[in-house]
Amino acid sequence: MTREPFNIVILISGGGTNLQALINASSRSSFQIRAVISNSASAEGLDRAKRSGIDTFVIEHGSFDSRIAFEKCLAAKIREISPNLIVLAGFMRVLGSKFISIFRGKIINIHPSLLPKYPGLNTHQRALEDKESIHGVTVHFVTDELDGGPIIAQDSVPVLSSDTTETLAARVLEREHVIYPKVVEALAAGKIRVRNEDA
Numbered sequence: 001m002t003r004e005p006f007n008i009v010i011l012i013s014g015g016g017t018n019l020q021a022l023i024n025a026s027s028r029s030s031f032q033i034r035a036v037i038s039n040s041a042s043a044e045g046l047d048r049a050k051r052s053g054i055d056t057f058v059i060e061h062g063s064f065d066s067r068i069a070f071e072k073c074l075a076a077k078i079r080e081i082s083p084n085l086i087v088l089a090g091f092m093r094v095l096g097s098k099f100i101s102i103f104r105g106k107i108i109n110i111h112p113s114l115l116p117k118y119p120g121l122n123t124h125q126r127a128l129e130d131k132e133s134i135h136g137v138t139v140h141f142v143t144d145e146l147d148g149g150p151i152i153a154q155d156s157v158p159v160l161s162s163d164t165t166e167t168l169a170a171r172v173l174e175r176e177h178v179i180y181p182k183v184v185e186a187l188a189a190g191k192i193r194v195r196n197e198d199a
């Protein structure tokens, strides 16, 4: 029996190294990247997608009067693509509750900390300031609570006394590139299911 393709849309804002890891994994996985959407026209990730023949769309938040108007346009584009899953990969806009309720249980995010520690920005710097001995990455479902939805997977790295924010970020990013494709593949293969009351 052939399985229906599991289509994903990836939302980015910048460099897109996680996007690249997903592109690299997709050829040997059961998910298909149907489109990449960026809220910034200068996001390097757009070139990565184009090089791989993936449709790209730019919806610049700055060209809308309000967050609601931006998210309405974003939601309409995603509805058109009709993916099984929305994958936030370095998408640096907080999504509002209306948007999240439309796609409830279908949005995942990767965050560079061991949540619930260090939601928000500057996670590596904060971990260093707190003299943490371990740090890491979390993949979670997106809910109304910033970086607070149900956790799907985590991986940790050691924090070294010689670390700077750059070296620590690079060590975490290496783990991100492994864990994110694995989680998307597990969702595509039906190995992870969402219970409505959780996400």
Ligand code: GAR
Residues within 6 Å of the ligand: 012, 013, 014, 015, 016, 017, 018, 019, 045, 089, 090, 091, 092, 110, 111, 112, 120, 173, 176
């Ligand atoms: C990644 O470290 C990702 O975890 C982080 O942005 C970086 C994007 O890198 N995301 C967040 O901080 C979301 N709150 P990339 O564009 O090279 O994938």
